[in-house]
Amino acid sequence: MSVLDEAVEVREGESLDLNKVDQYLKQVLPDLEGPLTVKQFPGGASNLTYLLQYLNRDLILRRPPFGRVAKSAHDMIRESNIMQALRPVYPFVPTVLAQCEDHDVMGCDFYVMERLVGIIPRQEMPKEVTLSEAETRQLCLNVIDKLLELHQVDYKKAGLEGIGKGEGYVKRQIEGWSDRYVKAMTDDAISFETVMAWLKDKMPDDVGTCIIHNDYRFDNVVLNPENPFDIIGVLDWEMATLGDPLMDLGNSLAYWVQADDDPQFQFMRRQPTHLKGMLTREAVIDYYLGKSGLPQTSFDFYEIYGLFRLAAIIQQLYYRYFNGQTKDKRFAGFVHAGRYLEQRCLKLIEKSTL
Template identity: 70%
Template structure:
């Protein structure tokens, strides 16, 4: 494949957004001291995706690096923990080879005014809202890609954190209860005067919560736009990114989180508007097919998945509302967030419809 053809498929960084540039006067000498072979001033670009942590491409003549830092402006103390994310990636590398290599972790705020880390760049295709132009897959090929991506979540959930020496990544039993309590509390703290109440949804989740089905490594944000595909073989997943919220917990909760983003072809227009990954394509599994495939491969089984699906949608609504709260109160000026309130309110309606039909 020619370099030009590869460039059309590989995820591209763009110009840095206003107010989000990096201080190269401090950064350059730090990187030269920390990473062998790094010299000179890199060309810095920014990846446009994501509404949470910021991701930059540092281009040197002989290598590319990725820098991850928290957003600018006021943020919650417990959010955007760069050190934790980097250390999780380091711990996972021996047992889950799809994470990138960490090159440097910085706790010195005199460099960029925040914690940040630098890792290797995994060059490949990231399936965002739509597949990149030039990647034309048949219906059967699309299904093959879909299954391979789901398999990487299943692979993660098959790791025993205790034998892998990763038991300290989470708190253990009681995960479901902590999530329902925690996300409900976060939503109430992020309510704005134009936000839905979600009280009925939160009460239903509190009442219907099951016991943890297992305690496994979970990603907590597993989506198509967080995987990297091999340019020469787009069915092969070579990387899984964005481990900010990874922990130990119930794997079915993780699957529910993923399905909250899983917009299929027959969803209503509001849900289609929120689509961030190509799960609408012919050949992609439906949400129900994903659940059945996952249960068959893992051996986990529950008679009804409604709780996990509704939880995933509620949690997504909280994340969206938290981001909107920052915009609403002038803590960020990023115009991408001005309509997030409509998405959060819509998700309450979607939760309520599922609750009304639930057999739980």
């Protein structure tokens, strides 16, 4: 078994026109040799990621999901442009090799980037990667440090002032995700009315403006296979923008399932944050605030926001499945996950001192 992240056969309904893709790529990358073969990476639930293999080179292709989608939610050209502008100042961004707006090729915008060959820490670490408790802690700290480094990038010098509106981010997110959740409601979904009202009432001012990833997780980082403490890449920049760093951390902690969490949350775990040596959510917050220089503050709002935002994303994906816009069976049970996340939010609200 390989420790490297492996692609599999393309899912039903998500195949590509190999002839058109091959013809396009050999025009923009004329050094490519031999026939094109395509596989798909099984992770991720939004934009689709494919492994393109030629005799002399492997590439990664990113495209929006199939079916009717809002371009603003899956803007591949924006994602590609952000990556290209960010890479000189944050070298963990993969190199973009081509971006295509010609819909004759695939019926949508897409881009192609270099393949970073490495380990992606998904639900379980590969069995071949054996880390002690102390080593696991160090890996955990290294991953958090890369988020801190991103938040410290001078976005003005990088020419990235235009990727987001900046000030007023907290308010826009609460209003925006509330609106998106309501629009994605299905007959069997939970309302989240109490949670949305609490978030609207408790909104703090922005603590600052920086480049935020908006989907920063262990399964979006790539580790050096020769040295798993060395992070060689950060993936999935589709939601990157200018915003509040604590909102970004709140988003990350929504996926941070620790060892003592209840079985339902454990079932949703998609990264190895349960391992001995991994920081708890509370310890992550303390570490981040200590290194960032931001004031120590109650994190209740940001944690509840992160969980609600995750529920809204899940409901949007379930809405597509519910209405037959995708055949991806992974989404079939997402409505149950939404119900659980509402209960988790309500328990945190009950305990909150805000």
